[in-house]
């Protein structure tokens with residue numbers, strides 16, 4: 001009998017696996033024995049009252065805080081073994097920048113590319129191109145040369161999203177990304193992240209207090225509750241499809257590609 005474990009369908013792979021995690025600040029417990037998993041192509045909305053520990057949890061996931069007990073795996077590896085940090089884009093809770101902060105928007109966005117090995121290298125043409133693409137995606141090309149501190153809160157938030165996008169992340173972790181952003185920009189932003197979720201194979205973990213947005217995209221009821229936290233989850237396509245193999249996904253991608261090509265030929269002809 002074949003004793004090999006059955007291979008998981010592609011998009012059922014755990015991207016984040018939080019197992020029995022507890023954390024306290026100076027002996028004051030924030031969460032106890034939390035476990036959940038985020039699978040590839042999930043969009044997870046993390047909801048909870050003020051002080052429930054949402055930011056603390058995100059900071060543990062991205063390695064800025066260490067759980068007191070329990071483990072967190074990323075892309076199947078423990079955080080100690082994990083080296084693919086550039087696969088993760090993280091936008092922390094809104095910061096307000098001192099208007100005198102010297103970096104320009106372009107420099108802030110570019111800094112998303114730097115890790116220890118790149119810090120002292122010259123910026124390549126390819127890196128510049130990535131930066132321009134990220135600025136373009138967030139529609140802030142015209143602000144690129146401005147000092148980040150001169151921007152409005154919403155514009156700063158876009159710059160931080162561009163910074164998170166520059167590495168073309170597989171996982172985007174957002175902590176209340178639309179706080180302080182006007183309604184129109186919020187709608188544009190949600191439209192963009194939904195598009196990224198449905199068409200660009202990005203997995204999302206997002207803290208938000210915007211229940212209208214959460215319900216409209218992720219449904220009325222939480223899929224899971226752990227401690228004081230509620231998780232609203234939507235997979236990027238019908239889960240039934242995932243019972244198939246990778247082939248379903250490949251076919252879907254081929255179909256989407258061919259639709260896009262048809263659309264671009266049609267627009268070229270007209």
Ligand SMILES: Nc1ncnc2c1ncn2[C@@H]1O[C@H](COP(=O)(O)OP(=O)(O)OP(=O)(O)O)[C@@H](O)[C@H]1O
Nearest residue numbers: 025026030048049050051052053054055056057093
């Ligand atoms: N650096 C810190 N030192 C001590 N206590 C902290 C620290 N950061 C957060 N806390 C406390 O830990 C608890 C959880 O904070 P956290 O910021 O994770 O909550 P949250 O769910 O993100 O809240 P909010 O919705 O208000 O952003 C709160 O009681 C908070 O006061």
